[in-house]
Amino acid sequence: MKPQSSKPNSAPSWFAEFCQESSIHGLPYVARRDLHWMERLFWLMMVVVSAYFAIGSCLAQWERFRDNPIVYEYEYLFALRNFPFLGVTLCTNYETQKEVDEVIQETWGVNPAEDPSKAAYYGNFLRVLNRLQYDSLDQLKPFENDTSLDNLPYVAMLLKLQEKVLPPKNPAVLAPIITEVGLCQTNSQLTRYGNPYGVQEDLNVTEIRQCGFFSDCQMAEKPFNTIMTHLFLYLHDVNGIMLPHDVRTVTFDGKVKSSYVLRVLLHSISADKEVRNLPVAYRKCRYSDENNLKYFSPYHPSLCRLECRIIWAQSLCQCKPFFYAAAPKVPICNISGMLCLARSDWLKKHCDCFPLCLENTYNIIGQEEQSGGDKNYKGEHFERTTIIKLVLPKMGMKRRVVFSTDQLIMSFGGAIGLFLGASFMTIYGLIYFFLTFLIPKGKIGKEN
Numbered sequence: 182m183k184p185q186s187s188k189p190n191s192a193p194s195w196f197a198e199f200c201q202e203s204s205i206h207g208l209p210y211v212a213r214r215d216l217h218w219m220e221r222l223f224w225l226m227m228v229v230v231s232a233y234f235a236i237g238s239c240l241a242q243w244e245r246f247r248d249n250p251i252v253y254e255y256e257y258l259f260a261l262r263n264f265p266f267l268g269v270t271l272c273t274n275y276e277t278q279k280e281v282d283e284v285i286q287e288t289w290g291v292n293p294a295e296d297p298s299k300a301a302y303y304g305n306f307l308r309v310l311n312r313l314q315y316d317s318l319d320q321l322k323p324f325e326n327d328t329s330l331d332n333l334p335y336v337a338m339l340l341k342l343q344e345k346v347l348p349p350k351n352p353a354v355l356a357p358i359i360t361e362v363g364l365c366q367t368n369s370q371l372t373r374y375g376n377p378y379g380v381q382e383d384l385n386v387t388e389i390r391q392c393g394f395f396s397d398c399q400m401a402e403k404p405f406n407t408i409m410t411h412l413f414l415y416l417h418d419v420n421g422i423m424l425p426h427d428v429r430t431v432t433f434d435g436k437v438k439s440s441y442v443l444r445v446l447l448h449s450i451s452a453d454k455e456v457r458n459l460p461v462a463y464r465k466c467r468y469s470d471e472n473n474l475k476y477f478s479p480y481h482p483s484l485c486r487l488e489c490r491i492i493w494a495q496s497l498c499q500c501k502p503f504f505y506a507a508a509p510k511v512p513i514c515n516i517s518g519m520l521c522l523a524r525s526d527w528l529k530k531h532c533d534c535f536p537l538c539l540e541n542t543y544n545i546i547g548q549e550e551q552s553g554g555d556k557n558y559k560g561e562h563f564e565r566t567t568i569i570k571l572v573l574p575k576m577g578m579k580r581r582v583v584f585s586t587d588q589l590i591m592s593f594g595g596a597i598g599l600f601l602g603a604s605f606m607t608i609y610g611l612i613y614f615f616l617t618f619l620i621p622k623g624k625i626g627k628e629n
Contacts, residue, residue: 197212197214200212203607203611205228205601205602205603205607206227206228206231206601206602207224207225207227207228207231208224208228210224211224211225211228228601231600231601232600232601234600235596235597235599235600235601238592238596238599238600239592239593239596239597242589242592242593242596243589245584246463246584246586246588246589247462247463248463249583249584250459250463250464250582250583250584251456251459251464251465251580251581251582251583252580252581252583253450253578253579253580253581254578254579254581255576255577255578255579256451256576256577256578256579257575257576258449258573258574258575258576258577259394259575260393260394260395262449263391263392263393264391264392264447264449264541264571264573265389265390265391265392265419265420265541266389266390266391266392266398266400266419266571267416267417267418267419267445267447267541267543267569267571268367268368268369268370268416268417268418268419268420268421268423269355269367269368269400269402269414269415269416269569270358270360270365270366270367270368270369270414270415270416270417270423271355271365271366271367271402271404271405271412271413271414271415272360272362272363272364272365272366272412272413272414272415273343273346273365273404273405273410273411273412273413274311274312274363274410274411275343275345275346275405275408275410276307276308276311276342276343277345278304280341280342280343280344280345281304281307281308281342282300282304283341284307284338284341284342285300285303285304285307287341288303288333288338289303289329291303306324306330307338307342309321309324310335310338310339311339311342311343311363311364312363313363314361314362314363314425315361315362315425315490315502315504315528316425316426316528318502318519318520318522318523319520319523319524321516321519321520321523322520324516325516325517325520327516330515330516331515331516331517332515335503335513336359336364336377336379336503336504336506337377337379339359339363339364339377340357340364340377340378343364345405345408346405346408346410347366348366350385351385353384353385353386353387354368354386354387354402355367355368355386355387355402356368356372356384356385356386357377357384358372358375358376358377358384358422359375359376359377359503359504359506360375360422360423360425360504361424361425361504362413362425363504364377365415365423366404367386367422367423368386368387368419369386369417369419369420369421369422369423370383370386370389370419370420371420371421371422371481371484372384372386374422374477374484374487374506374507375422375506376506377506381506381507381509389419389420392571392573393573394573398570398571398573399568399569399570399571400568400569401566401567401568401569402566402567402568402569403565403566403567404435404565404567409437409438409565410437411435411436411437412434412435412436412437412567413432413433413434413435414432414433414434414435414443414567415430415431415432415433416430416431416433416445416543416545416569417429417430417431417483417543418481418483418540418541418542420469420481421481421482421483421484422481422483422484422487423483424483424486424487427483427486428542429482429483429536429542430483431445431543431544431545433545433548435567438565439550439551439565440550440551440565440566440567441548441549441550441551441567441568442548442549442568442570443545443547443548443567443568443569443570444545444546444547444548444570444572445543445544445545445546445569445570445571445572446543446544446545446546446572446574447541447542447543447571447572447573447574448541448542448543448544448574448577448578449540449541449574449577449578450536450537450538450539450540450541450542450577450578450579450580451539451577451578451579451580452466452538452539452579452580452581453579453580453581453582455581455582456538456580456581456582457538458582458586459582459586461535464538464580465535465536466535466536466537466538466540466580467480467535467536467537467538468480468537468538468539469481469537469539474488475488475492475508476488476491476507476508477507480537481537482534482535482536482537485532485534485535486532486534487505487507488507488508489530489532489533489534490505490527490528490530490532491505491507491508491511493527493530494514494522494527495508495511497521497522497525497527498514498518498521498522498525498527499512499518500512500513500514500515500518501513501514502514502519502522538580546572
């Protein structure tokens with residue numbers, strides 16, 4: 182008879198040791214061999230069910246953190262804060278026959294008196310160009326096959342056509358700017374991104390005015406001197422650029438002869454300091470210094486949309502329309518290029534642009550119109566004035582964090598502790614157990 186070996190027949194079960202070392206509720210009972218197998222199965226089911234609810238609760242908290250970490254609440258503003266005066270952009274399509282003839286002579290060398298048919302054709306093109314907007318590029322279709330209209334300084338031609346309505350350089354309240362609706366005038370502080378003179382430099386405009394609750398904050402403008410022309414007024418953030426048909430740009434039709442007094446209400450959205458600690462994708466807003474744009478800085482939703490349209494236009498037709506002064510290395514579209522954009526529906530591209538975390542928006546709450554009287558009244562040429570009065574709010578909206586990153590971590594710990602009785606030290610102990618188990622096994626395997 183062979184003597185029995187003193188060495189045990191089998192090593193201790195690693196699973197049993199794992200269960201005994203763990204502080205997870207119910208797991209030590211799963212490994213106890215003195216219990217009936219049905220009891221052990223019951224405790225295993227309890228651990229699995231508890232783990233299911235713990236994981237489900239953690240996922241729910243994660244979705245809440247990802248989708249709704251911020252709430253909006255009202256805050257009292259009266260006499261507590263000052264606000265910048267709003268941005269104003271004035272646009273018109275004014276031109277005279279004299280300027281049209283001069284541009285025709287300088288550009289194509291056609292004398293209107295000697296060749297009236299060609300002059301009429303080019304004059305028609307210039308009038309279309311002067312009224313061309315980002316959403317009406319299909320108006321160039323009659324000129325599609327005319328190569329004499331390609332590679333022209335379109336913006337310089339607009340400057341010549343509207344020479345009489347451009348503001349003086351000094352002193353300047355407004356400055357010329359090329360926009361998606363043509364050549365306009367603005368007090369925006371970002372004129373470098375719409376500079377119509379071919380350089381990306383700031384133009385001379387009035388400085389930002391700070392408005393308080395006890396100060397009369399208004400602007401009186403006599404647009405285009407004594408020239409009677411249709412006026413379109415756009416109100417927007419002074420630190421942004423006007424975008425037509427945008428929710429943050431207020432559009433007002435100033436007609437031809439009327440004077441107006443407009444009362445504009447400011448809407449303020451502020452943010453707690455903790456908002457900046459949240460990821461941008463979760464708070465769904467950006468600060469101006471969190472710039473992710475290629476052609477513009479600092480960040481602003483209007484600049485983001487402009488860049489989106491420039492990039493999409495380049496991807497579709499390998500060019501950009503002439504009314505985008507930014508991205509100087511991108512080729513300017515000729516007539517066929519702009520028609521390519523119109524046929525490609527380039528404006529349907531969705532631009533993922535977050536709003537500013539600290540934002541001011543506006544809407545017109547009152548207007549008073551005064552026309553020039555009957556047809557024999559001549560004073561209207563001197564009295565046409567637009568007065569804009571900024572009304573400050575007593576209450577404003579504020580972004581406040583209700584579910585921050587540290588609260589997310591604590592909610593994970595609470596859910597795991599409630600259902601499983603586990604904690605950070607439990608997870609650390611499990612990692613330590615696996616390392617002490619696997620490393621000796623690895624050494625034994627190498628020795629064998």
